[in-house]
Amino acid sequence: MKSLTIRNLSKTYFDPYAGKHVTAVHDVSLQVDEGEFVSIVGPSGCGKTTILNMIAGFIPVTGGEILVGGRPVKGPGPDRGVVFQSFALFPWRTVLDNVAFGPKMRGIARAERERIAYEYLALAKLTEAAGRYPNELSGSMQQRVGVVRALANEPDVLLMDEPFASVDAQTRMTLQEELTRIWQEKRPTVIFITHDVGEAVFLANRVVVLSKGRLLEEIGVDLPRPRSWDVLNENDAFKAHTGRVLQLVRSA
Amino acid sequence: MTPLQRAWGAYVRLTARWPAIASIIPFVPLIVLWWAVVELGVFPRVFLPGPADVARSFADLVYKGILPEYLQDSVVRLGVGAFWGIALGIPLGILIGISQRAHTVLWPLLLFFQAIGDIAWLPILVIWFGYGLVTMTFVIVYTVIFPVVLNTVLGVRSIPIAMHRAALSLGASRARILWEVVLPGALPNIVTGLRNGLGYGWRALIAAEIIVGTSGIGFLMFDARRAGSVVEILLGMIILGILWYIVDSWILAPIERATGQRWGLVTR
Numbered sequence: 177m178k179s180l181t182i183r184n185l186s187k188t189y190f191d192p193y194a195g196k197h198v199t200a201v202h203d204v205s206l207q208v209d210e211g212e213f214v215s216i217v218g219p220s221g222c223g224k225t226t227i228l229n230m231i232a233g234f235i236p237v238t239g240g241e242i243l244v245g246g247r248p249v250k251g252p253g254p255d256r257g258v259v260f261q262s263f264a265l266f267p268w269r270t271v272l273d274n275v276a277f278g279p280k281m282r283g284i285a286r287a288e289r290e291r292i293a294y295e296y297l298a299l300a301k302l303t304e305a306a307g308r309y310p311n312e313l314s315g316s317m318q319q320r321v322g323v324v325r326a327l328a329n330e331p332d333v334l335l336m337d338e339p340f341a342s343v344d345a346q347t348r349m350t351l352q353e354e355l356t357r358i359w360q361e362k363r364p365t366v367i368f369i370t371h372d373v374g375e376a377v378f379l380a381n382r383v384v385v386l387s388k389g390r391l392l393e394e395i396g397v398d399l400p401r402p403r404s405w406d407v408l409n410e411n412d413a414f415k416a417h418t419g420r421v422l423q424l425v426r427s428a
Numbered sequence: 429m430t431p432l433q434r435a436w437g438a439y440v441r442l443t444a445r446w447p448a449i450a451s452i453i454p455f456v457p458l459i460v461l462w463w464a465v466v467e468l469g470v471f472p473r474v475f476l477p478g479p480a481d482v483a484r485s486f487a488d489l490v491y492k493g494i495l496p497e498y499l500q501d502s503v504v505r506l507g508v509g510a511f512w513g514i515a516l517g518i519p520l521g522i523l524i525g526i527s528q529r530a531h532t533v534l535w536p537l538l539l540f541f542q543a544i545g546d547i548a549w550l551p552i553l554v555i556w557f558g559y560g561l562v563t564m565t566f567v568i569v570y571t572v573i574f575p576v577v578l579n580t581v582l583g584v585r586s587i588p589i590a591m592h593r594a595a596l597s598l599g600a601s602r603a604r605i606l607w608e609v610v611l612p613g614a615l616p617n618i619v620t621g622l623r624n625g626l627g628y629g630w631r632a633l634i635a636a637e638i639i640v641g642t643s644g645i646g647f648l649m650f651d652a653r654r655a656g657s658v659v660e661i662l663l664g665m666i667i668l669g670i671l672w673y674i675v676d677s678w679i680l681a682p683i684e685r686a687t688g689q690r691w692g693l694v695t696r
Binding site: 232233234251252253254256257258262264265266267268277278281282309310311312325326329 | 588590591593594595596597598599600601604608609612613615687690691692693
């Protein structure tokens, strides 16, 4: 696990429909320490997914720089694991082979990479599903696979792009609790994109509020761990944090 | 439950136990109708022979060894043509699908040559290569390749971008992505292309055999016309249908079940 540094990051692109240049991200700077969990929250179109795509190396930056462990980002790479909103599991591979995909690309022999995959599947209570194909699983199980597939490749930074947005509300709470548990066990550096204020506060050490491509405010969240919804729903500090973030997002 | 529903239920249970029956029973009413029309003497017997006449002709041609030889010739021609059509079509389709430059250069050519139908090549092919395997292979390759290429391109292009990104951020090189993402992602469409391609190829082969053939099922039918033997023409037509049924249910359908349907990319 490594730290992530974003310096004066901007992104402008040409919108062929509007016929002009649009600024999606404007002069954003952010320091994420090793093993820290940072949520980036903001309304639709605030540029949060654009930032994640630049960190992942999927799209080029217009200005500024991104450093992972001090090294500049050039294109996508296995040092930054990504969990997608659409899951993006390989439908033609079993759950086991999906999770073992990263280690396979690193040239790890079959027996060893399957051992790694089983270890991570156990972490998300997915051992039973190892031999099944993604389309045979529920949405929440597919995203559990998505999370452990990224983790099994032991990235320096884990990037999560609204991963639980398409899961029903009750299941989402379970997945959030599971994610905090897995984070505590493995302590990856995480950037978590969401528009759900409660989710952002529940998961993170720090919440970054974004508005119209600019960084509006950073709020430290020093709630006790392990976190569970049963406890935090009654917690005044949690309510105060979510209230504050919600206020910022709504004013944005 | 009406008696009809009960009968249908019994039929479904029967075919579940013996799937082969499901491929035969739908033809029974057709054969009965054919037989009835012939027996009623609606048409003269030389114009429309009955099922029994065709069966007798089948036995006769098998006994003489003509039918097995012709059948083998046709199937080998289709096999050789299909092999080259697939071997050239899939890589070409993948190239056009992943490379914008290849698409820009090759797409207009593809559309141009697609318009010149397989049979339209026969006159010049006969002059260049004569009446032989080369001419017929060319026609079949030509027919098979377009559906394979076009469907492969479609398949490659319909792979979600997130799938490429996932593979890249898991450490896959561009070359590995070709094998790990592009090929399996496009496979359901490739199989559709194969199905269309082989179907067209089969028809093109029969047409080629009728025009330039010296053997094969198409030649059998054309030769029968010359001899005025309607019974052999009908036999040839029935063989064409049965052969395609076999290719579909023994080769194409199992591939589809094992890939696109298994992965949930194609609905059953």
